[in-house]
Amino acid sequence: MSEKLFAVTIQETRIYRGPNYFSYGPAVHLTVDIGRLEQFPTDTLPGFTDELIRLLPGLHDHQCSRGHDGGFVERLIEGTWAGHVVEHVALELQRTAGHEMTRGKTRSTGATGVYNVIYGYLDETVGSLAGQLAVRLVNDLVVDPATVGQAATGQAAGNQGAEGEPFDFATEHEAFLRTSQRVAFGPSTQAILDEAMSRDIPWQRLNSASLVQLGQGVNQQRIRATMTSITSSLAVDIASDKELTNRLLASAGLPVPGSAMVREVEDAVRAARRIGYPVVVKPLDGNHGRGVAINLRDGDEVRAAFGEAYDQSRRGYVLVEAFITGRDYRVLVVGGNMVAIAERVPAHVIGDGTHTVDELVELTNADPRRGVGHEKVLTRIEVTDGAVALVRAQGFEMDQVPPKGETVKLALTANMSTGGISIDRTFEAHPDNVDIAEEAARVVGLDIAGIDFICPDITQPVRETGGGICEVNAAPGFRMHTHPTIGEPQFVSKPVVDLLFPPGTSSRIPIVAVTGTNGKTTCSRMIARIFKSIGKKVGMTSTDGIVIDGRLIIKSDASGPKSARMVLQNPRVDFAVFEVARGGILREGLGYGRNDVAVVLNVAPDHLGLRGIDTVEQLAKVKQVIVEAVPKNGSAVLNADDELVAAMRKACSGEVVWFSLEPDNRMITDHCRRGGKAVILERGELGDLIVLVHGRRRMPLAYTHLLPATFNGKAMFNVQNAMAAAAAAYCAGAPLHDIRAGLRSFTPSYYQAPGRMNLTEVQGVKVIVDYCHNVPAMAALGDFVDRFFDDVPATVERPQRIGVVATAGDRRDQDMIDLGREAGRHFDTIIVREDERLRGRKPGETAALIELGAREAQAGGGRVRHIETVLDEIDATRAGVAQANPGDLVVLCVDRAREVWDALQAFGHVAQAGAAKDEQN
Known part of the structure; x- marks a missing residue:
């Protein structure tokens, strides 16, 4: 192999965050140059296909264009080109990271050996890294046909990548998976997002962690893990103070252990004597079981445990409380109702009579469901000094083999974050215990609460069997309920989304998108003016900037996807009007999932020769993206006088609404005869009249000479803009009198429309x-x-x-x-x-x-x-x-x-x- 002559190189990488020129959904776009590999399809590359399939056996599941599993492998065997291989390898690499994605296409750019490789993604960081690793893997496996006698397995160049650096796929793949796990949402956040997406609720990630916006504009809600926009900050503070929580619960007559709050070690010993051994020592405001020591039976054990509890306490207070014997249960309460119960079992291994404790831990951690921290449904067991001491207290050393069936605990607390497992008990709990848990959540004031019960048996009333509530948790984890080790999973995210978006409420705001070669800004302003006069808080983007409720908040060219997302993040906006330019679509896509109304004014030669758009027909395909983003219940307002715009009707899933300056357009006449909508211009003795036609109804809107923007009807381009704005407003639900009022009050003054006539x-x-x-x-x-x-x-x-x-x-x-x-x-x-x-x-x-x-x-x-x-x-x-x-x-x-x-x-x-x-x- 010659790494210079036979190598794929990435010329450019783009991330599309919404519908775009190549795809209906978010996608990664790699422009790759396959060089001399243009003359060498995969069937001519020695050992390439076999080695690729050995490293990524999941490629057998790729259907490609054949429509059946194994279709892509057939293409490899028959001979396909390196760019196409990069597409499928990038998709498969994402799948190995748990990101199921099948959308992809590879198309020639027109230049010899240069291809557009487009594939979908769930996380843009993972998608981008998958493309880079795919190119490196393909380069590593390519063997110069001239060296076929020297190498048989695709390693003729000493296993080097395109950069000449040693390449080990197993190591690189492991690093890729680690990065994927690091940027991925945790199980709780992902569960809520999955439920939101199943209900067609749009979302945006607001930071690199778990802060997410659900919904748009005024209808938005936010979550951070399992904390929500309606979670009380005061309730979170109360739950974080375990001593205060205990006092409030006790005053409500709920069963809680006796406790005392201390700052000094000897005070902890005195409190333990007063409460009565055994006791529990834990940080006042800790979490995830850190610094918790249980079943302490004398002063020396209390002294030994105090230091770690103190270190884990943010405010320097330690809680000493009575030790309740029994099993550990987590009751999840959402909106005041119990939705799931899990029994938590501390981290442990079970002897098999063959392996040592160390080996049993290693075998347990090999479970693919276990990962670091909260990245997977189970957490790996960590062998700490405390774990070694606990094993020794049970009569074993880490290098000893416990008897078959013997349970060896490696942690006393039953937290999932320390390697514990969960057993679903949702439908086994006694109603009295459920009532206690729900009352505890109400007392603290949490909308989503994790109530920790310790009692002998959750199926029996805790007031009779002993036990009680040892903790109330804000932002409780969901994975013990959504992915129990034993039992049926509970769909706990459903009531959370119900809480944020009760049935009948909307998560979206209306979006009108306007594009065209000329007139976009003026038409957008006209539409915004109409809805502002109705009383809407309109968020508008244009080449002049971002306007929120009539106020210019950012002055710049804001006709791209980032500006659109900023408007959708604004909690005041209840109606959005976006000017959509060609450059933003080619750079990032739309930046949102769909628009209720798409307006295309015209398509004419402009900006040709940029970003691969060389013809006016290609330019029309770019602007057609907003028409493709119209849902079935949406509308596309199209210029019937422009052939390229009129052809976009085939790409619209919703209804098509025409506007035309020509008084006798046969296409519009037939369209309206079938019940369709159109805005036309009728010429008469009193002037040109804009008329809205809906089926057989003809509704006069305004004479053009009465609209200030038209300069007494002389500015025909603004007549056209007014007609398009009227059609869009009508489709978006504006009453006719408000459409008239909005157009008549829109003036082309510098202060209302700077830079436009x-x-x-x-x-x-x-x-x-x-x-x-x-x-x-x-x-x-x-x-x-x-x-x-x-x-x-x-x-x-x-x-x-x-x-x-x-x-x-x-x-x-x-x-x-x-x-x-x-x-x-x-x-x-x-x-x-x-x-x-x-x-x-x-x-x-x-x-x-x-x-x-x-x-x-x-x-x-x-x-x-x-x-x-x-x-x-x-x-x-x-x-x-x-x-x-x-x-x-x-x-x-x-x-x-x-x-x-x-x-x-x-x-x-x-x-x-x-x-x-x-x-x-």
Whole structure:
């Protein structure tokens, strides 16, 4: 094998956290280059398939495209390519970590030997590491066919990976599994999440530990392990103070052992004498059984146990209490009701007459159900000094062989965290004991409580047989109930989720997603305006930032998945409107699972040549992701006048709602005849009327000239945005009168829609500030400019049109030329500027390409007569206004809208001050 000639390399790794261009769910995307292996499918690689299957026998279960177990192995034998192998190995590695996942695909990027490898994941860290290890394993197993006579098992290169480092799969796999266990949720958290997911409750992990948000926005609840949003902090404090808990329970008439709280060792001995031996010594506020010593029969044993209990106490207090004999039971109470009972048996081994105690512990720990801490359903037994002393007290040494059937205890406390086991006793407990446990949870005030009972037999009333409550636990572990060592598992997470989300309550908030090449921000603002007028607390993301209930809380380009998740985390939001841009979808996916309404305005050439999207058809597939994320009870609002958008109807699981500027669209007519919905434009003597059609019903919404955003109906792109917003609002449940009111109150002012068709006047010159950066937007803006002076009488000299034009540097050269050419069709004067961020271009390069297009338009008979370049945006703004006369129109295509607006206001104030001074003189 030659590691340089025969190696798979990862060019890029992306993590999609929601529906995306390649998959309906979260996925890892590896761009891999298989190099010379493009000429060598697996059937030509000596020993590769056999060795791979030996290391990962679970690959036999992979169906691949064959639809039956063993399908992928058949593909290996017949010959498949290394990228495809990486996909299946990554999936299988995740499965060895307990993450069952079967979604995956491998597709060529179009470049020779370079593939997109996409596969699902449950935990993004585990998924990403699985891909890296899969590539290393494939590289390790590949043998150069020329060396087939030198090696027969795939180890011709001295067992080295692609980096030239020695590679031992068993060691690397063990490290991968350890990492997987470390980042995984504990059994209790996972049980609650499994129940939540079964009810279609969305969730987000809020930290690297077990803090999780269930639900969205105002409907959210949070959990941390088994503590919840409704868990009382005061109740947790009470439960943490064992002495106070005992006093409260005793005052309620519940059976508890006598106890005393001390800080000094001799005080502990005196308390033990007063209570009466045997006693228990434990930290006042400890947990997991740490520092607990039981069945202490004299002062010396109390002194010996005191130190460890004191060390485990956070506040330096130790509790001495009467020792209750009997079995150890944990009663789980949720919402005031008992839901499960488990008998806990301390860590122990049972002699077989052959193995020593040490060997028996090793055999017991070999149980795959046992792990470190709480990572698995059982915890490994740890042989501590205390365990050795306990074994010795029972008459054995660790290297001795106990008789067959002899039980040897390795811990006195029955905690699962110290290696104990559990036996389900849920349906055996006496009703009186259940009542006592439920009353104890109510006295302490916990919504989820673990009541520790010690009594001879849980099936008999504890008040008659002796025993009592020795502890009340906040955040009790679930694994002894969900995965008992003996008995039937109890589904204890169900009542927890019932407590957080009672039947009939919602865990989600409505989500409207808006995408398209142009108009996304304006349409999103219109929808948000409609629902804000209804009284909703709207969370909106756009290229301008994140707005919560009308207040801009973050100013940045917030049209990506991270911003969407931030809105869904906000506990005030009860309605979400997301502007969804192409870049965010390609970078991370949607960032949420589904949207109730998807709005697609248009698809036109823009941002092509970036991230593998080279054609407008591919761009349409990217924007189609929000349509694919519509559930069966949701809606997709689609532009019937755009062929690429109209084709997305096939990808929608819910209903399709059309909007169209064309008055006689046959597709819409047929759609509505079948009971469908559409928003259309009817032209009449009084003007253009926006009409909502639902089956045979025709509901007039508003004349376009009455909507401020349309500039008396001249801005047809905003007419289209208003129609899409009205359709989306109707689908989301807004009443018609509120839709009308919202659209009529939405103005394109800088303060309501900064950077989107903001009209102002400077020294009698009309100035429009708009974020126009691509050819389709320039064509729409130019159409508006052509209509702007329709009201000017023909006898009056036509006003001048001045355009300050620019685009982002990451567009293609031809796109920049086309932008200049389109601008040349509509403006008399063009001033070309550049954005502050050049995005990889040299200063003046972008402007030169735009100017080239404008001069081509000039030479071809376009409207433009004067062209100049002023690179700085503020300087270009001043130049545009300075060249205008009163009554002229200046259109500023801006990047930094706030700075440009401020410059315009300052320019106007200076002019006013100068005029006032002249008047005085």
